[in-house]
Amino acid sequence: MPFDTEDYKLRSKPVQYSDLDFEAFEREPLSPETLRSVQYMCDVEYHTVCYLRDMLVTPSHRDADVTTFMTMWNMEEFWHGAALAEVLKRHGIQADYGHIRFVRKRVGWKDKLDPIKHTLLANFAGQDYVAVHMAWGAVNEWSAIAAYNRLADIAGHSVLAQLLRRIAKQETRHVAFYATQARKRLAIGRKAQKLARFALERFWGPVGSGLMPEPEVRHVLRYVMRGEAGYAAARKVDESIARLPGMAGLKIVERSLIARDVPAT
Template identity: 30%
Template sequence: MTGAIDSDDAVRALDARLRAHAAAADEIHDPIEFATAPAASPQFAAAVRGVARLERCTIPRLRRMLVSPTHLDARLTAFFSTWAYERYWIADRLDQLGAAYAAGDTAAAAESGGGVDRAAVRRDRRERVWLLGTAITTNLVGTPMVAVHVLQCLVDEWVLDEVYSALAGEVPDARSAELIEDIRRVKAEHAEILRLAFTLRRPAQGAGLRLVGAALRRISWPAEAGLGPMHIGALRRLVAGDTASLSRITERINALGLGEHRVALLAPRRSTVLRIRRVK
């Protein structure tokens, strides 16, 4: 049994947001044009390309959800289809933006993967095998996995909101600022839909609620993107640049009814930037 599932108001609110989101799905695919060629900014380019990699890693996550009980939820399946579509085109536009500011930066271009990404190929092969175990395990767990998957996506969106906020403070020109603002508008809608969905799907008590809480503490960010040291460093700089950003993420997480937690910034040598810890 899931918490608040009988709330007609919550269901209507989620349905209304889903309909509005589907009707306004972002379809801007045109190349980014600048009035004048932007000056190279390797730091900004690395940050933008790192975020693009995060947006592009949606498909592995979607695969796992589609072999789990989450795919039985019609509302969420409809939303995640549009969510993946929009994140793909967000990544495409960020790649264009990163390329514009990385002119002549061969190190950034190399890390962004101009050729065959052999590490990505290996990850994809492992993913195909791992999906078999994921399908069995998640279907044995049952409906609490729906809340787990929504929670993982929601936390990712909240962290990315802080990253985009930091990017907005670094944009070198008005055209880039406009692009980042458009992306933030789409991402804010994603986060609100996921928050409403989690409110409906969160188990009210018992083993299901404990499972969701444990899943929260297993979240590491960034995940699944296969980022190199340059991009990890850029993302760490964006997250750590505003000392209040971790507090804002923590407040949002603690409002979910899963107990008191805090978002921890890990040591620079780690490939993981953030982890979520329980406050004892």
């Protein structure tokens, strides 16, 4: 079914968590491994607005369908960050604006270069850059769904699991937009397909890997995506990617686990 941006615009809202029993985190705190993963996800969600900045310097900003979606999408991702920050707060960890500033400063010169890099690449690719952006977005949203559902399964905490599944449900709407757009734009021609395939194969990394320190990336992948169930979830994402026009055979998500020695059993 095609994605209805008008309907999404009207229905988009912050993830609800006021009805969840967050006091439970004080009675029954999360494990240090789970908290470290929640911190990672919180930081990455809050960073979405910086990624939005990078995308708005490309031809994507001319497409009203894309910018309408991204306006609401950015708001929803912000609230994912806020909900996870509340979980951290219940454990005495501050993920406040001071922390967000710290995370953004830590990116350093790369953060300054990113908008320039995207402007230059988009200048070279033209309209096909939007197809790459949409395919990239679909991969990241599929990956986010897999990671949230895995963490909900393994953390052994019913309140956290409820929150993560609500977040994952919103991520499925995000994926519906990106995948619909990617299918349409990649179907136009081989050039867009080649460019997207090249970009994903060469430059894609797990969500947050350009932002978070490598030990944190490794921790999340090893903790959340390990074992048969983790690899099965990664392969499912790869299968979804492979169904996009011109992406057959790509296995970038499973490859990212193998590259970081994530145990398969």
